[in-house]
Amino acid sequence: MNYWLLKSEPHVYSIDDLISEGEGVWDGVRNYQARNNLRAMLPGDLALFYHSNIGMEVVGLVEISASAFQDPTTDDNRWLAVGVKPVQKFAKPIPLKLLKADPFFEQLPLVRHSRLSVMPVDKAHFDAILALGNA
DNA sequence: GCCAACGTTGGC
DNA sequence: GCCAACGTTGGC
Secondary structure (H helix, E strand, C coil), X not given: CCEEEEEECCCCXXXXXXXXXXXXXXXXXXXXXXXXXXXXCCCCCEEEEEECCCCCEEEEEEEEEEEEEECCCCCCCCCEXXXXXXXXXXXXXXXXXXXXXXXXHCXXXXXXXXXXXXXXXXXXXXXXXXXXXXX
């Protein structure tokens, strides 16, 4: 089981959009590093859902429901998408500011490499964020 | 709205 | 293959 973080601008696609759809396609990724992370995902993997720009907080948890397939938003076969299902919306979203202020999260890619939109997360970091979200 | 960080493109 | 120019992302 692997753990991930998916970033989206909520005015484009928010966790509420995913919840109302029931199941979604994570598409539109146009960055090789992010694409490679999508390719490594397996059904059942868990991913944190982060709202960039507006909110700037980790808002919930989703599950990978389908491993990588051709991104349906382009004919260019370099790009991939995965299926996602909502698991929960956090009672307490975790602001980026809080993660940045805590040395424990220093190595989190979200903190270190803010432009990457699909990133792996250590189990220790994942568990800690989950606990904060449900505190 | 600005700008730093980073990725991509294209001329050489 | 290098690197300057340019475009995009995302925090502030």
